[in-house]
Amino acid sequence: MLNFGRGLFGALAVLISQAALADVKIGFQAPLTGLAATDGKSSKIAAEIAIDDLNAAGGVLGQKFELVTYDDQAKSDQAIFTANKLVGDDGVKFAISGSYSAAGRAAAPIFQKAGVVFISSYGVHPDITKAGDYCFRLVRLGPPQGRAAAYFIADKLKLKKASVISMDNDYGEATLQGFLGDAEKNGIKVVNKYNYSLQDRQFGPIVAGVKRDDPEVIYATGYFFTAGPLVAQLRAGGVKAPIVGSQAFDSGKFIEIAGAAAEGVYVIDGFDRYRKDSKLEHFTAEFQKRAGYPPEGVAAEVYSSFDILADAMKRTGSLDPVKVRDTLAATKDFPMLNETLGGFNKLHEVVMPATVDVVKDGKFVHFSTIEDAKVLAPPEE
Amino acid sequence: MFYVDLAISGIVFGCMYALMAVGLTLVYGMLRILHIAHAAVFALGAYVTVLVANASGSILIGFIAALIATPLCGVAIYRLLYQPLLHYRPDVPMIASIGLLVLMQDGFRILFGEQGVTFLKNPLAIETVDIAGITLNLAQIAVLIVTIIIFLALHLFTTQTRIGVAWRATVSNPRIAASFGVDAIRVRYLNFAIGSALAGVAGGLIALLNNFVDPTIGYVVSYKALAIIVLGGLGSVRGTLIASLFLGVIESYGTIFIGSYLNRDAIAFLALILILMARPQGFTGARTA
Numbered sequence: 001m002l003n004f005g006r007g008l009f010g011a012l013a014v015l016i017s018q019a020a021l022a023d024v025k026i027g028f029q030a031p032l033t034g035l036a037a038t039d040g041k042s043s044k045i046a047a048e049i050a051i052d053d054l055n056a057a058g059g060v061l062g063q064k065f066e067l068v069t070y071d072d073q074a075k076s077d078q079a080i081f082t083a084n085k086l087v088g089d090d091g092v093k094f095a096i097s098g099s100y101s102a103a104g105r106a107a108a109p110i111f112q113k114a115g116v117v118f119i120s121s122y123g124v125h126p127d128i129t130k131a132g133d134y135c136f137r138l139v140r141l142g143p144p145q146g147r148a149a150a151y152f153i154a155d156k157l158k159l160k161k162a163s164v165i166s167m168d169n170d171y172g173e174a175t176l177q178g179f180l181g182d183a184e185k186n187g188i189k190v191v192n193k194y195n196y197s198l199q200d201r202q203f204g205p206i207v208a209g210v211k212r213d214d215p216e217v218i219y220a221t222g223y224f225f226t227a228g229p230l231v232a233q234l235r236a237g238g239v240k241a242p243i244v245g246s247q248a249f250d251s252g253k254f255i256e257i258a259g260a261a262a263e264g265v266y267v268i269d270g271f272d273r274y275r276k277d278s279k280l281e282h283f284t285a286e287f288q289k290r291a292g293y294p295p296e297g298v299a300a301e302v303y304s305s306f307d308i309l310a311d312a313m314k315r316t317g318s319l320d321p322v323k324v325r326d327t328l329a330a331t332k333d334f335p336m337l338n339e340t341l342g343g344f345n346k347l348h349e350v351v352m353p354a355t356v357d358v359v360k361d362g363k364f365v366h367f368s369t370i371e372d373a374k375v376l377a378p379p380e381e
Numbered sequence: 382m383f384y385v386d387l388a389i390s391g392i393v394f395g396c397m398y399a400l401m402a403v404g405l406t407l408v409y410g411m412l413r414i415l416h417i418a419h420a421a422v423f424a425l426g427a428y429v430t431v432l433v434a435n436a437s438g439s440i441l442i443g444f445i446a447a448l449i450a451t452p453l454c455g456v457a458i459y460r461l462l463y464q465p466l467l468h469y470r471p472d473v474p475m476i477a478s479i480g481l482l483v484l485m486q487d488g489f490r491i492l493f494g495e496q497g498v499t500f501l502k503n504p505l506a507i508e509t510v511d512i513a514g515i516t517l518n519l520a521q522i523a524v525l526i527v528t529i530i531i532f533l534a535l536h537l538f539t540t541q542t543r544i545g546v547a548w549r550a551t552v553s554n555p556r557i558a559a560s561f562g563v564d565a566i567r568v569r570y571l572n573f574a575i576g577s578a579l580a581g582v583a584g585g586l587i588a589l590l591n592n593f594v595d596p597t598i599g600y601v602v603s604y605k606a607l608a609i610i611v612l613g614g615l616g617s618v619r620g621t622l623i624a625s626l627f628l629g630v631i632e633s634y635g636t637i638f639i640g641s642y643l644n645r646d647a648i649a650f651l652a653l654i655l656i657l658m659a660r661p662q663g664f665t666g667a668r669t670a
Contacts, residue, residue, distance in 0.1 A: 038495040197644035199601040201591040204390025205636035229591040236518040257593045
């Protein structure tokens, strides 16, 4: 009896210790230093909140989640190194990238080859999901974002004559191609195209060009650190036409930099941050507490990446990456923080409506929602 | 009007480059060091201007604070980083300088945040003046006026005062100047102080124009200012001024006419390569190392 009891106790102890040891590791890459450190910091905080929330809700299959974070500096070489480290040293079976395209694109083939389920939270380069069937993306690709902008300008704003200002990175180029491809179809005449580098903060010549174009509307891609000065300088130069910005305008810092000039700027695929939703409200409050500033689209996308992955694990009832991958691919109508995800297409690209925000009284507020499935359709190959 | 608008944009770029690059070319002329960390001094000027202006409520006080902080920083860089390394090959202090730039950039990020800082109140970037159909914002006007005043003052200083003449002599030929009894060490300190103050003012002005300072603000200027001093003929102040304005205007027109193929930085470097192919000694053909 004593032996049996001891044996049982021993077995239990082994089980408990194994459970304690075998936390589910989620590999996480984010640009904590370097040019993209702003988004990296937001990503990391969002990831930590997600892990805390998931563990507070009981983890998955009796196990807790453990976050393994590396700095990829938003650079491809560094992302390859950290992805190999996650696969080789840490032995993760699930990974999330809270980083830019260059890094996600370099890491994706490594995770694919190792059979690691990989979600890029907001990296928009098409190659990320083309790496293979283990790779997913939770943000809309550049081309449908650009198409949505063309549709919005023609259909909602009823404007026809546009100047286009684009940043010269993967995201800017891809979004621009989507816009230009659909502009003509929507009856929009593109008077002029301008291109700028991500390091640029001085747009005098572009402002002069836009003044000469005298467009009815301006479509621009950019991050807050370029979009803020760009919008301020356009308005200071006397340009009055409405400005439609790409998703990456969506940052409180954009409004801070552009000040009054930000008023009335539309943001395609913005983050509807004041929506009544208990999960969103909890996240916003927690993020504000930890970061000292309110969350942005990037943070919401990273949080939802963890959420949707954990949901797939629970529905699978197993931590086998192959099974989790298939369950994740079949996800339908999942409530993310920014939008309800309709599902993934064949390439594991998101199918979901697009929110358009407008800046009003120094805040991003919901303006309209684009639901046209054809406009928003992600590429199938 | 369009072409005038473009020219003004270009001249504003040129003024910023000139304020940045003159300090760099002076250090090179005197010590044969490529002072890469000058870009960090520029960033420091931008940060100090914004932070002090926000704390005091006056942009002018912000500029005065930058004018105090940046020369101190420049002199400290000379004394603590370059002076101990002067007897090594010139690439040794240059590498140390790159290291300092990276360190200071990350320092700004850690101290003042990844998201950068903005003026709480910056009417200069918003308010505009119409002069004969040309719209200029007050920040652009401030850049033009401040740059003209600074270079006039610098000209008077280097031609009318004893220390100024000694400085000029040392930059153009350190050995002969020393043989005439010029205190080379004192002149070096002066050199770093003035060069850094110019970069500090440039930083503050850029902050005004952009209404935004982030840790990487010095990044572009660091390599573009190097290109400008090469174009100007290393060590030549006059050449640097010409090269700055030239590059600014080329960039401005280039953005419009070839801007959908190349961005502003690419245009600048393309122009640089073409000019150096034709004139390897730069605009003024001053001595090279």
